[in-house]
Amino acid sequence: MAHPLQSLSFQSLFDAVADAMLLITDTGIITEANAAALSLLGYTAKEIAGLKVEVLVPERYRAQHLKHRTKFIRNPEKRPMGSGNELSVLTKDGKELEVDIGLSPISYQEKSYTLVTFYTVAKRKSVEQALRISEESLRLAKKAAGLVAFDFDADLKMRDTNEQLLAYWGAEQANIEQKSEKIDIVAVPIIHPEDSAIRASAIRHATDPGGNGELKVEYRIINPVTGDLRWVSATGRAHFRDGHATRLLGVVRDITEQKILEKKLQDQHAETETLFAKEVATQTASAIAHEINQPLTAISAYSEVALHALKQKVIDSVSLKRALEGCVAQAQRAGSSLHELLSFLHKGEMTREQLDVNNVVKEALVIAKSYGYSDFHPVLELESNIKPVLGNKTQVLKILVNLLRNAVEAMREAEIASSEISITVRTNANINMAHVSVQDVGPGLNYEVAKHIFEPFFTTKPKGIGMGLAISRSLAEANGGQLWLDPDAKLGATFHFTLPFAP
CATH class of the missing domain: 3.30.450.20 (PAS domain)
Incomplete structure (x- = not known):
């Protein structure tokens, strides 16, 4: 041919x-x-x-x-x-x-x-001039943004000696000049002990052929020369060939000032939230006391009349009956007042809307980190194109943030180095609902604790009041779903909750 x-x-x-x-x-x-x-x-x-x-x-x-x-x-x-x-x-x-x-x-x-x-x-x-201008613009942009590029091979070693990156990490100039062979990505910077596992986990997931190759992690480094502590953010992408990672490219930037500001805002938020919670508790307790004070006073008076009648040689059954009837009436009045107060506190129709549960999960991560719960690496397994759910966004976020906060606190308390939290979103075909799972790598919960974990005022935290999970379960049920603890979790604690799909 x-x-x-x-x-x-x-x-x-x-x-x-x-x-x-x-x-x-x-x-x-x-x-x-x-x-x-x-x-x-x-x-x-x-x-x-x-x-x-x-x-x-x-x-x-x-x-x-x-x-x-x-x-x-x-x-x-x-x-x-x-x-x-x-x-x-x-x-x-x-x-x-x-x-x-x-x-x-x-x-x-x-x-x-x-x-x-x-x-x-x-x-x-003209082409050379355009290239020079482009390179200069990129250099100035990188300098203005505080960006330093990195390029590592499959063994996570520098492909070429990057003096700017080594200096950024805090290596001494004399050591930089002696570096002729490939340099280990893990060996150069001194990673803060609490962040080394988070960084290693992020790199491991980025170079996993089963993932999307994206690297995004924040961690602290210690300058070996000055001892200064700085926050850095690394963003990059792994490249694969024949099912194996061959390169990891990206940029790092110093976010220390941003983190200092975030910490101030977190402290202010925590202080404000605590004061607000105390004020709400005080006002609620005052309202309850006001509503039941008079009935309790009346019950006390009727009880004294009844006791006095019983002490007489000849019991006045009419007076005794009237006193006991008064006790019953005032007790019912107190109960009715409490129901009316609770109805007032819960009044208002709950607004429900169609939600992309994957986006809600991502937003909950941002909120949790803004509240100071950022010392973990999130592992997301989100079902793409999952159907919208029907729920109240604020309440669903509250459930997720509560679960994330509990997981972080459990791992902190146990001093777990490899702080990972896996969040899975999938369709539960058996009940035709969205199914969200939150799993940590903490110490988990023993059988006795697990039995009472959703009870009001039951807590394992020194400063907790034991209402977080009780409220979260109520919110899940109010949105048409369920919240429960997985009793068969092999590692850490795993909580599940469901949400109905929008019709």
């Missing part, structure tokens, strides 16, 4: 080339010019055919050009011309153009030809 290119003529291929080209005999006669050359030089095909190539050379260079052409004919080989020299070509109207010229010898039917390719210097210089 004939190759499809065999049907194409030389001229059609010649004209298809974007660069200007001439075909010249060994005597310097132009035999062919492609469309790009005719456009560049201003000739027609008939006008240029048969001309001596020196016609295209400015007169002051023609004698020198003839010597070079004669030399090339004696020893023809493919080579560029003009590297480091300024060459010019003359157009039909006498205009000189700066060009680079490439020469390629061709033999056809025992005749020698030279294929001349013109590259306009103006275009090259």
